[in-house]
Amino acid sequence: MSQVQSTNPLKIAVAKGRVAKQTMKALCKAGYTLPDDPGRSLRIMDEDKTIDMLFVKSADVPTYVELGVVDIGIVGKDVIDEKTYQIYELMDLQIGKCDLCLAAYEEFDYNKISFLKIASKYPVQSYAFLESKGIQGQVIPLEGSVELGPIVGLSDCIIDIVETGRTLEENNLKVIESIKPISSRLIANKIRYKTNTDLILEFMNTLKLQLSLEV
Amino acid sequence: MPISFSIDAFRRVETITEIFRTESKLHGYTSIIPGSVTSYQEITSYYPDALRRSVKYTGPDGNIYTVKSDPTHFVTRLASQNKRTGSLVQKYAYSTSKLNWRTNNGHTVENLQCGLEVYDSDTVLSEAETIRVACRVLEKSGIGKIVIDLGNTKFTEILLESCMIEDNTKMKIRNLIDSKNLPELQSLIESTNMPDETKSAFMILPQLFGPPKATIERAKQIALSEAAQAAIQRVEVLYESLIDYGFDKSMIRIDFSFTNTYSYYTSSIYKVYTADSGQVLAAGGRYDNAFGYGLAACGIALYLNEINEVIEMKQLKNSNFYTKDFAIYYAKEDRKNAFKLSDLLREMGYIVTADEQLDFSTKSAASDAEEVVRISKGQLEIMNQRMNTFSKSSFEQFIRKVEDQYVPSSIH
Numbered sequence: 001m002s003q004v005q006s007t008n009p010l011k012i013a014v015a016k017g018r019v020a021k022q023t024m025k026a027l028c029k030a031g032y033t034l035p036d037d038p039g040r041s042l043r044i045m046d047e048d049k050t051i052d053m054l055f056v057k058s059a060d061v062p063t064y065v066e067l068g069v070v071d072i073g074i075v076g077k078d079v080i081d082e083k084t085y086q087i088y089e090l091m092d093l094q095i096g097k098c099d100l101c102l103a104a105y106e107e108f109d110y111n112k113i114s115f116l117k118i119a120s121k122y123p124v125q126s127y128a129f130l131e132s133k134g135i136q137g138q139v140i141p142l143e144g145s146v147e148l149g150p151i152v153g154l155s156d157c158i159i160d161i162v163e164t165g166r167t168l169e170e171n172n173l174k175v176i177e178s179i180k181p182i183s184s185r186l187i188a189n190k191i192r193y194k195t196n197t198d199l200i201l202e203f204m205n206t207l208k209l210q211l212s213l214e215v
Numbered sequence: 216m217p218i219s220f221s222i223d224a225f226r227r228v229e230t231i232t233e234i235f236r237t238e239s240k241l242h243g244y245t246s247i248i249p250g251s252v253t254s255y256q257e258i259t260s261y262y263p264d265a266l267r268r269s270v271k272y273t274g275p276d277g278n279i280y281t282v283k284s285d286p287t288h289f290v291t292r293l294a295s296q297n298k299r300t301g302s303l304v305q306k307y308a309y310s311t312s313k314l315n316w317r318t319n320n321g322h323t324v325e326n327l328q329c330g331l332e333v334y335d336s337d338t339v340l341s342e343a344e345t346i347r348v349a350c351r352v353l354e355k356s357g358i359g360k361i362v363i364d365l366g367n368t369k370f371t372e373i374l375l376e377s378c379m380i381e382d383n384t385k386m387k388i389r390n391l392i393d394s395k396n397l398p399e400l401q402s403l404i405e406s407t408n409m410p411d412e413t414k415s416a417f418m419i420l421p422q423l424f425g426p427p428k429a430t431i432e433r434a435k436q437i438a439l440s441e442a443a444q445a446a447i448q449r450v451e452v453l454y455e456s457l458i459d460y461g462f463d464k465s466m467i468r469i470d471f472s473f474t475n476t477y478s479y480y481t482s483s484i485y486k487v488y489t490a491d492s493g494q495v496l497a498a499g500g501r502y503d504n505a506f507g508y509g510l511a512a513c514g515i516a517l518y519l520n521e522i523n524e525v526i527e528m529k530q531l532k533n534s535n536f537y538t539k540d541f542a543i544y545y546a547k548e549d550r551k552n553a554f555k556l557s558d559l560l561r562e563m564g565y566i567v568t569a570d571e572q573l574d575f576s577t578k579s580a581a582s583d584a585e586e587v588v589r590i591s592k593g594q595l596e597i598m599n600q601r602m603n604t605f606s607k608s609s610f611e612q613f614i615r616k617v618e619d620q621y622v623p624s625s626i627h
Contacts, residue, residue: 068493088395189493193395194424194468195362 015058104157119149239308332514343456366473542584
């Protein structure tokens, strides 16, 4: 019966944008030779061909990981908590930090509303919020520009991730309640974590060390 | 969402199912067809969370039923009835489909699976045999680099039982261990008043996996009770039994972080996958006293959708995937000979198709037959697709050669 061996590069899916930039910066400092700017490339490998990185939409990272297209992924906790994925959540990378917040106009008080309408890109977590507060309500799922919800009267408030709060401010909205802190997590395919354990642990430790030095 | 397969996928699934039927029969399993409808209450009274994703309906009698939810319930009831007749160890094999709501998009998905169940046997050897049969099916289906993960849910459960914490918190801890989520596990157990020694043991659990000998040794060091030691020993015996079956050491891993999310598994738990893919291809374990029937029980299920996906993704070439032994093409004047040849071959047990068309170069027409035979003016031209050979012979020579040399390789 055959033996299991792995000599392939570690495959990593990273959410495009800020998280990808921070991850690449940390990896470069840790000694991986990566291009300064991947430009519009969706896939890059380091010079030693030890890591193979795919840059994908953040919501797609867990899918790539779950189906084993890649070994590991780096993605925000907001994405992981929105659906049920069969993955391992290995490490809080402490990058891409923000908060999942309930935001509305200044005078808003959800305790005075009998039926709350929330516009959000995060319907699962929004319903969980309603349930945790014991509030009757409805979540209106939107894909973007959720701040428009209260402005056009589609909803009473929004639930979205807030980093600086500038977008909210520009639309006369403010954070009413911070629901939970969000940061990027290192996730792994359940099987690859076991068949590529050494590679993944080495990568994890390198990244952990580099990120802890930066904090 | 009904089963959505291409014709090639259906052929592959049929082939895998046939391999499963043959292997299970060779190991003494009785083939059965599980019923589709089960009483919802009968299952949930034992496993409250087990049917969250199953498809349910209210019957004319006002009771709730589930459709194609859990073949094990049907098989356990059958085994319980059979036990009354004095039957000893009972071994069953089934092929069926399961319906589940997919929570991510709200669709219903139908998954095909084959399963093996053994009743009235509490030995590790029964567990090892189900794993062995499942792996043989996978290997014969063309899947390589097989990896088997062995664990024992008791290891975590014993630790949880020693803690004075609420059931809800226990469930959260199980989920966090299962997803190896160390940061959140740490913050959760820090919020409890369990002893520091127990806290440390919980933090080690998600990382307690790897090569058998080393992992078992590490587990022994944190086993706080005799019961935990017994759970480790059971895993060790299961590992040794698999080695005796001929599995290579590198194919087997131990993972003590497997948890009992639905309170279903009572001891051993195992998962089979291939290093080529990220999906579990077969899984099972021990579920003694399942549904309150008081029987020792263990089993394994092979997930045909996932197995098919792996074969499709890796474009595995396998000799088993010819659906015909012979595709015969003939000109009109050779029709009588072609019919005669087809019937002769069928009587020998071969799968044969015959078409009045001489151009057998088109890939689609002949791609799924091991041998393509063209009859023209009483002569035969034979192309063997497996061996990539071409030959000519007379009618009589060909029959003699088939009688002497060939065995059917298509689905039978």
